[in-house]
Structure formats: C-alpha cells, structure tokens
Amino acid sequence: xxxxxxxxxxxxxxxxxxxxxxxSVFGITFIHDKVPDGSIAGILISLLPAVFICLxxxxxxxxxxxxxxxxxxxxxxxxxAGLFVLLALSGGWGLVxxxxxxxxxxxxxxxxxxxxxxxxxxSAIRYRRCV
Amino acid sequence: MExxxxxxxxxxxxxxxxxxxxxxISRQSVNxxxxxxxxxxxxxAFKIARLFNLAIEDVFEDKA
Numbered sequence: 070x071x072x073x074x075x076x077x078x079x080x081x082x083x084x085x086x087x088x089x090x091x092x093s094v095f096g097i098t099f100i101h102d103k104v105p106d107g108s109i110a111g112i113l114i115s116l117l118p119a120v121f122i123c124l125x126x127x128x129x130x131x132x133x134x135x136x137x138x139x140x141x142x143x144x145x146x147x148x149x150a151g152l153f154v155l156l157a158l159s160g161g162w163g164l165v166x167x168x169x170x171x172x173x174x175x176x177x178x179x180x181x182x183x184x185x186x187x188x189x190x191x192s193a194i195r196y197r198r199c200v
Numbered sequence: 201m202e203x204x205x206x207x208x209x210x211x212x213x214x215x216x217x218x219x220x221x222x223x224x225i226s227r228q229s230v231n232x233x234x235x236x237x238x239x240x241x242x243x244x245a246f247k248i249a250r251l252f253n254l255a256i257e258d259v260f261e262d263k264a
Contacts, residue, residue, distance in 0.1 A: 071224065072220075072224070072225055072226035072229065073226060076226070136226075137224065137225035137226060137229050138225070138229075138240070138241055138244060139225060139226070139228070139229035139232050139233065139238050139240075140226060140228070140229060142238060143232075196228070198237070
C-alpha cells in the first residue's frame with residue numbers, strides 16, 4: 070500500500086475512533102445513573118468505549134503493517150515513549166498509593182488516555198522534524 | 201552513516217515526493233534518510249542504489 074494512503078486511512082480511523090470514544094464516555098456519564106449498578110446492562114454500557122479503543126489499536130496495528138519502514142520506525146519509537154510515560158506514572162504513583170493510604174487512587178481508566186496522549190504528543194513532535 | 205541521496209536526487213532533478221513515489225516511501229521518509237536521521241534497511245538501500253544504477257557503497261558511506 071502507498072504510504073500516503075496508509076497514513077490517510079490511519080488518521081481517518083484514529084480520529085473517528087477518538088471521537089467515538091469521547092462521545093461514548095460522555096454519553097455514559099449521562100445514562101449510567103439510570104441503569105442498576107453492576108447489572109449486565111450497566112457493564113455492557115460501560116464497555117462501549119472499549120469498542121473504540123479496539124478500533125484505535127487495530128488502526129495502529131494496520132498502519133504499522135501498511136506504512137513504509139521509516140514511518141514504522143518513528144511510530145514504534147513514539148509508542149515506546151508513550152509506554153514509558155505510562156509505566157513511569159503508574160509505577161511512581163502506584164508506589165505513592167501503596168505506601169500512603171490517604172492518597173487518592175488513580176483509576177485504571179486513565180491508562181489508555183495517558184498512553185495515547187503521550188504517544189500522540191511524541192508522534193507530533195517527531196513528525197515535525199521529518200517535514 | 202552518511203549518504204549522497206540528496207545530491208543524486210538533485211542530479212536527476214527529482215523532488216523528494218517524486219523519489220518517494222519511485223521507492224514507495226513517503227516524502228517525509230525520503231527527508232529522514234537524506235538528513236541522516238534514519239538509516240535504511242538493506243532491502244531499501246539496495247532499492248535506492250538500483251534506482252540510481254549505483255552500488256550501495258556509492259550511495260551510502262559508513263564513517264565508523
């Protein structure tokens with residue numbers, strides 16, 4: 070596949086999935102009170118954003134397969150940076166939580182946004198150097 | 201590793217985009233190779249050398 074087409078498809082899917090993710094997360098905040106806590110319906114509704122997470126991850130996987138080796142190298146390095154930020158944050162804050170009962174608990178939910186925001190941020194910086 | 205890709209491309213009068221199209225890589229990728237930010241794999245290096253009818257060592261030079 071031509072790199073241009075692969076990039077276009079990647080951005081189209083990632084932006085669409087991101088909007089779907091944000092929309093579903095905000096949508097759930099409005100309806101979760103109306104569904105019994107812990108019910109099958111409640112769990113299924115809570116998992117709706119995960120569909121968009123899977124779509125985003127699939128788009129990244131597909132882009133890694135379709136694009137040229139330079140873009141693959143850049144994307145892999147950006148993902149590594151995103152992973153390091155996530156590990157540093159979760160590892161560091163995890164220790165603070167572990168040894169200090171009074172500290173607020175960081176929900177696991179934040180793992181995905183933290184990873185994708187840092188991955189996206191590093192990607193954007195690296196991309197600017199290539200232009 | 202250093203390379204003469206920019207000079208070779210200029211001799212042919214090709215833009216980065218035109219070279220990228222022939223190598224099936226993006227313009228940004230051509231730029232990354234030209235500026236030495238990325239060393240291409242062996243298959244891509246062969247493809248580049250073949251495009252200019254040169255040997256790999258005529259395009260790429262290992263300074264180590």
